[in-house]
Amino acid sequence: MAEAPNQYPGNRPSEPMAESDRAAGIEVGPDFERFDQRDDIFSRAFWDETVRSDDSMEFFRGHGHAFDARRGQGFTQRDFALRNAAWSVADDYADRNRDSGLREGFQDPQEPRFPPAAQRLAVNDPNAMTAEIKRVAKLFGCDLVGVTAFDPRWVYATRTDIRNFEKKPNDLPEGLDNVIVMAHGMDYHLVKAYPSALAGAAVGMGYSGEAVTVAQLSQYIRNLGYQAVGSMNDTALVIPMAVQAGLGEYGRNQMVITEEFGPRVRFSKIFTDLPLAHDKPKKFGVTEFCTICRRCADACPPKALPFGPPEMGGANRSAIKGVKKWTADCEKCFGFWAKMRSDCAICMRVCPYNKDFSKPIMRLARRLAGTKLRRLMLWLDIKLGFGERVAPETWWRMQVGDG
Numbered sequence: 215m216a217e218a219p220n221q222y223p224g225n226r227p228s229e230p231m232a233e234s235d236r237a238a239g240i241e242v243g244p245d246f247e248r249f250d251q252r253d254d255i256f257s258r259a260f261w262d263e264t265v266r267s268d269d270s271m272e273f274f275r276g277h278g279h280a281f282d283a284r285r286g287q288g289f290t291q292r293d294f295a296l297r298n299a300a301w302s303v304a305d306d307y308a309d310r311n312r313d314s315g316l317r318e319g320f321q322d323p324q325e326p327r328f329p330p331a332a333q334r335l336a337v338n339d340p341n342a343m344t345a346e347i348k349r350v351a352k353l354f355g356c357d358l359v360g361v362t363a364f365d366p367r368w369v370y371a372t373r374t375d376i377r378n379f380e381k382k383p384n385d386l387p388e389g390l391d392n393v394i395v396m397a398h399g400m401d402y403h404l405v406k407a408y409p410s411a412l413a414g415a416a417v418g419m420g421y422s423g424e425a426v427t428v429a430q431l432s433q434y435i436r437n438l439g440y441q442a443v444g445s446m447n448d449t450a451l452v453i454p455m456a457v458q459a460g461l462g463e464y465g466r467n468q469m470v471i472t473e474e475f476g477p478r479v480r481f482s483k484i485f486t487d488l489p490l491a492h493d494k495p496k497k498f499g500v501t502e503f504c505t506i507c508r509r510c511a512d513a514c515p516p517k518a519l520p521f522g523p524p525e526m527g528g529a530n531r532s533a534i535k536g537v538k539k540w541t542a543d544c545e546k547c548f549g550f551w552a553k554m555r556s557d558c559a560i561c562m563r564v565c566p567y568n569k570d571f572s573k574p575i576m577r578l579a580r581r582l583a584g585t586k587l588r589r590l591m592l593w594l595d596i597k598l599g600f601g602e603r604v605a606p607e608t609w610w611r612m613q614v615g616d617g
């Protein structure tokens with residue numbers, strides 16, 4: 215196919231978004247290029263000899279029965295058993311149309327169960343419909359939901375064909391003007407056990423939850439007579455969309471920090487033409503806090519996270535070009551994952567925003583972290599031992615209801 219990396223997809227004209235970018239803290243430069251999914255590190259691990267290794271292949275094989283059960287705490291058979299079971303719904307979706315070259319939720323959006331109903335429900339009040347959609351999204355299992363305008367800059371220039379890891383078109387239907395962005399919170403206690411295979415169960419639960427919620431909510435919208443493309447990691451970069459939809463602020467650890475769960479969330483999205491009202495980006499002091507904090511960068515074993523201010527681009531082709539932000543060296547990060555044969559989220563665990571915000575004292579701490587007291591809050595966070603690893607055995611010994 216012909217490449218047009220600097221152009222927006224053919225289904226809508228490019229629009230200047232300066233005002234909304236400012237509100238979201240997004241800075242796009244003149245050398246901006248839409249991202250090719252083939253360049254993400256998980257795709258490169260299959261076709262790029264500089265990333266692909268025996269370790270990376272073992273990493274991807276690890277969700278089957280042939281998992282690597284070592285004797286070390288957090289990497290025993292029962293740790294891998296829990297993690298892999300947590301992933302099983304997302305893995306089912308990923309595998310169900312592999313014979314057609316699709317990997318739903320990762321390289322391709324979910325295939326619809328039924329097309330949109332022939333009869334369209336009239337929507338006279340997009341605000342009321344948005345409130346209804348958010349209620350249904352939460353009924354179907356997500357914890358946070360926001361709505362933003364379709365922004366073609368974040369849509370992958372091309373998708374990856376999993377049969378040969380070549381580029382393929384990333385076409386979306388016409389007129390999908392709205393994006394519903396959802397977040398699934400991750401288990402606080404499991405995340406404290408990173409790095410371990412056990413802690414990876416928190417990620418697996420997030421992905422499996424997403425697969426279910428995205429399938430159900432997108433089918434609900436189609437049942438109302440509207441188009442809905444259900445998407446997890448596929449099709450578009452969800453991080454900027456989550457920021458635009460008001461779900462949180464972007465942090466040095468490359469994650470969206472939410473008020474409700476800090477960085478401990480997984481995001482998914484649905485592209486739709488259902489008339490909806492848009493949320494506004496929300497700021498609660500994360501950018502300023504990340505400017506004085508380096509906990510994630512200090513704690514990262516392969517030193518994949520930046521210590522300096524946000525910059526345009528990144529160390530290698532897995533960084534989107536022309537967006538000013540904190541950018542990880544994904545080659546270093548994934549190399550560490552592959553060696554461990556399990557994912558890592560130490561940078562999520564140690565983040566001072568990784569707290570249980572159901573507790574009033576933690577909500578107070580979050581509020582103070584957004585004020586001039588942020589240096590004191592950072593000092594206290596370290597002094598009180600937040601972010602330290604909890605032994606995986608501690609999680610296994612916890613009783614239901616332990617907080």
Ligand code: SF4
Nearest residue numbers: 514518547558560561
């Ligand atoms: S996931 Fe682990 S290796 Fe990757 S940036 Fe975070 S701490 Fe570093």
Ligand code: SF4
Nearest residue numbers: 465467504507510565
């Ligand atoms: S650890 Fe500190 S610098 Fe890193 S994302 Fe969290 S608040 Fe920002």
